[in-house]
Amino acid sequence: LEGEAVRAGFPWALGLIGGYCCLCEECVGPGGKCLHPYEARPSMEALGINVYETCVKAGVPLPSPEEKVLWTGVLLV
Template sequence: MKKYSADEEIQRLTEFVREKGGDAMFISSDKVITGEWVRMKCLFGCNGFGRRFSCPPYTPTPSETRAVLDCYSHALLVRFEGDVGETTPERLVSREMTRYVQTIMYELENMAFHDGFYKAFGYTGHQCGWCGKCCAKEEDAVITDCKNRRKMRPSMEAAGIDVYATCKNAGWDLGVLECTQVEGGTVLNKPMTTVMLLLVE
């Protein structure tokens, strides 16, 4: 097995993301910003709270995530623009897009791990899409009930990461998502940007 330096690995992973239609950029892990307020947005602003094991309250707190980030020096920000499937007013991001980006992050983490970066860990985008129905919704559910724990990862925001501030630190301009209310739900005014993070050490 060829040994890659951290810089070589970041470049290798970046090329993989670009082949898949996205973009990626190196960011020092100390430039990844966490905040206690982020969890409040999940608790009071998202219908997914407690409905999937990749979401709070099952995910690490912002302070726990900060402690994890402090174990790394290298990270890769990953972004995808738009969608790969059809959306509806009830679903702003298609199931196909969710599965697509989560599969890519799973493959990225595995690639880094098998290249010798055994601490590699990914934060994905969207709510978990590995199962059609998450058993987190069942009474007395615990995270060990998850049927896809090998693949399932929290999103950045679910783990308390300030995605906007982190993107700004990387030189990426990430605007606030704008939507319009229509009959039956909401539609996006412009394509969604999906942002994810891979820690590499």
């Protein structure tokens, strides 16, 4: 989706993930060099985005935590 936004004329488009990166089975951690620097994306939470409030304001229906977890992401253009 990020690539499509760039091709559509938004060169600074950035996709953010919800939660943690899952590209590697085991992350090298803060002291190591990322094995996927061009694919990995920061989480919304790491950048200070209140994910719950953002979903509410965007009208995204949220299930109760007892029902299930809803993983979200955002594309900034």
